[in-house]
Amino acid sequence: MKIGYLGPKATFTDLAVTTMFPFAEKYAYDTIPECIDAVSNGEVELGVVPLENALEGSVNLTIDYLIHEQPLPIVGEIIAPIQQHLMVHPYYKEHWNDVREIYSHSHAIAQCHKFLHTTFKKAKYVYMTSTSAAAKFVSEHPHLPIAAIANEMAAKEYGLEIVKANIHDYDYNHTRFIIVRKQNEELSLQSTLYAGDKTTLMIALPKDQAGALHQVLSAFAWRRLNLTKIESRPAKTGLGNYFFIIDIDQKMDDVLIPGAIAELEALDCTVQVLGSYPYYII
Amino acid sequence: MKIGYLGPKATFTDLAVTTMFPFAEKYAYDTIPECIDAVSNGEVELGVVPLENALEGSVNLTIDYLIHEQPLPIVGEIIAPIQQHLMVHPYYKEHWNDVREIYSHSHAIAQCHKFLHTTFKKAKYVYMTSTSAAAKFVSEHPHLPIAAIANEMAAKEYGLEIVKANIHDYDYNHTRFIIVRKQNEELSLQSTLYAGDKTTLMIALPKDQAGALHQVLSAFAWRRLNLTKIESRPAKTGLGNYFFIIDIDQKMDDVLIPGAIAELEALDCTVQVLGSYPYYII
Numbered sequence: 257m258k259i260g261y262l263g264p265k266a267t268f269t270d271l272a273v274t275t276m277f278p279f280a281e282k283y284a285y286d287t288i289p290e291c292i293d294a295v296s297n298g299e300v301e302l303g304v305v306p307l308e309n310a311l312e313g314s315v316n317l318t319i320d321y322l323i324h325e326q327p328l329p330i331v332g333e334i335i336a337p338i339q340q341h342l343m344v345h346p347y348y349k350e351h352w353n354d355v356r357e358i359y360s361h362s363h364a365i366a367q368c369h370k371f372l373h374t375t376f377k378k379a380k381y382v383y384m385t386s387t388s389a390a391a392k393f394v395s396e397h398p399h400l401p402i403a404a405i406a407n408e409m410a411a412k413e414y415g416l417e418i419v420k421a422n423i424h425d426y427d428y429n430h431t432r433f434i435i436v437r438k439q440n441e442e443l444s445l446q447s448t449l450y451a452g453d454k455t456t457l458m459i460a461l462p463k464d465q466a467g468a469l470h471q472v473l474s475a476f477a478w479r480r481l482n483l484t485k486i487e488s489r490p491a492k493t494g495l496g497n498y499f500f501i502i503d504i505d506q507k508m509d510d511v512l513i514p515g516a517i518a519e520l521e522a523l524d525c526t527v528q529v530l531g532s533y534p535y536y537i538i
Numbered sequence: 539m540k541i542g543y544l545g546p547k548a549t550f551t552d553l554a555v556t557t558m559f560p561f562a563e564k565y566a567y568d569t570i571p572e573c574i575d576a577v578s579n580g581e582v583e584l585g586v587v588p589l590e591n592a593l594e595g596s597v598n599l600t601i602d603y604l605i606h607e608q609p610l611p612i613v614g615e616i617i618a619p620i621q622q623h624l625m626v627h628p629y630y631k632e633h634w635n636d637v638r639e640i641y642s643h644s645h646a647i648a649q650c651h652k653f654l655h656t657t658f659k660k661a662k663y664v665y666m667t668s669t670s671a672a673a674k675f676v677s678e679h680p681h682l683p684i685a686a687i688a689n690e691m692a693a694k695e696y697g698l699e700i701v702k703a704n705i706h707d708y709d710y711n712h713t714r715f716i717i718v719r720k721q722n723e724e725l726s727l728q729s730t731l732y733a734g735d736k737t738t739l740m741i742a743l744p745k746d747q748a749g750a751l752h753q754v755l756s757a758f759a760w761r762r763l764n765l766t767k768i769e770s771r772p773a774k775t776g777l778g779n780y781f782f783i784i785d786i787d788q789k790m791d792d793v794l795i796p797g798a799i800a801e802l803e804a805l806d807c808t809v810q811v812l813g814s815y816p817y818y819i820i
Contacts (some may be wrong), residue, residue, distance in 0.1 A: 284663070286663060287644060287651065288648055289651040290651075317645070317649070320708070347759040359792075362667065365569060366570055366571055369569065373784075383566060383667040384667065385644065386604050429774065467756060469765060470755040470756060473752040477753075484770075485780075486751065486768055486782075487768070488767050498767075
């Protein structure tokens with residue numbers, strides 16, 4: 257199966273795709289829109305792009321592009337922990353404490369703020385366009401006293417030695433990736449990583465009024481539909497007009513969710529089902 | 539007045555700071571935590587970091603760092619449109635259509651997807667760590683047929699010629715920056731950019747249960763406190779536990795907001811006032 261993902265090689269998106277689909281034929285795309293377009297025009301069957309808390313992609317861009325440009329259904333989600341490691345060329349393995357410059361993506365360096373602050377008080381930080389680009393640079397300069405912060409896939413890809421694992425400040429940090437497809441067909445994966453199902457809706461309120469969101473949530477609350485995520489996003493019309501992205505922690509059913517949607521539409525809300533799909537934790 | 543901001547020079551954060559505080563002494567910091575720390579330890583009086591939809595910073599990082607590490611009050615907000623321009627070295631001004639490579643931050647290139655797709659079908663894209671780094675590179679290579687995508691400040695800073703203004707796909711795209719300070723003192727700015735006041739709360743629910751969020755929002759709805767933003771964020775304890783960031787479109791008062799907070803606390807929610815502050819639209 258051909259799968260497109262937000263590249264480059266050996267980034268966190270690549271790691272998620274490789275863990276989830278070990279036998280897939282992978283294609284890296286440079287931007288989120290390009291990856292989604294590739295699914296739309298049939299170059300690849302599935303596309304995997306970051307949705308939340310990503311190092312490499314703009315989160316808002318994914319939702320905006322799916323809503324306004326290419327309305328592809330979400331057919332699955334991958335939740336991956338962010339684990340950052342310090343790695344050096346094998347030549348520097350024994351004296352990694354002496355490195356003078358640390359290469360990585362600026363967000364990765366920010367995520368390891370506490371570790372870096374105490375361990376490398378005098379090091380200089382060099383920002384690269386991705387964590388894997390940093391690992392590549394370090395591998396190509398074996399005699400420079402430098403280290404990279406990246407994931408284990410980048411260490412393997414570029415032959416670096418992980419000298420300090422899990423140097424990120426917060427253990428609870430996760431990235432979410434969505435899997436999009438041209439047709440809304442089930443993934444039918446038999447994966448031990450399966451962790452549950454969810455349904456994602458986009459809801460636009462008729463106008464910005466006090467309590468409007470509260471009224472919308474009533475439709476879910478009295479049906480005991482549990483919302484695990486809610487996010488307001490400015491609409492195309494400018495500041496002050498919002499739509500909401502809501503995750504319900506169950507599959508689309510025949511009665512409850514369609515009933516809530518019908519009521520919301522009767523209240524002049526616009527509702528769009530972005531997908532009802534399984535999620536996997538890796 | 540000394541103001542720290544998320545650098546480098548001539549990025550969108552710098553543009554926002556310069557517009558808002560034309561006479562300030564500006565200091566660029568490499569990461570969001572470093573900028574916030576600089577306010578905390580007194581190096582600078584105010585710090586300006588992106589909160590939402592930013593090109594340069596990780597949004598989640600700002601809120602997480604303020605909640606978990608350095609609880610500085612938010613004393614103001616700057617809302618700035620994202621305007622991307624195509625710029626070249628003056629040497630290439632007349633034949634900019636012939637450029638073969640376009641340099642920018644990957645998010646900026648993604649934001650101009652439609653324009654680039656139709657105007658430069660064969661161009662190669664080169665990713666830099668920021669839009670201003672791209673402008674700098676183009677200015678240093680006057681004889682290469684290359685262009686940068688960046689803001690007008692970068693064009694001025696590096697002596698480039700804007701050959702196509704406003705090439706971004708969506709006009710409604712804005713970035714929000716917050717202003718933090720060590721003490722919760724009012725900014726007392728007499729600015730014509732003043733657009734209103736808001737209060738930002740962090741609310742952690744006692745446990746993940748159907749309708750809990752609905753109950754929380756009731757406390758605001760019946761008081762006619764209008765929420766202009768609501769965002770769920772995973773809590774430190776891992777997947778499935780959430781806290782919420784809520785914006786109320788008015789200043790902290792003596793009765794209504796304190797009353798809602800007292801009720802929520804009686805329901806075992808944890809509530810933290812992140813700030814009550816004016817916002818400015820530039």
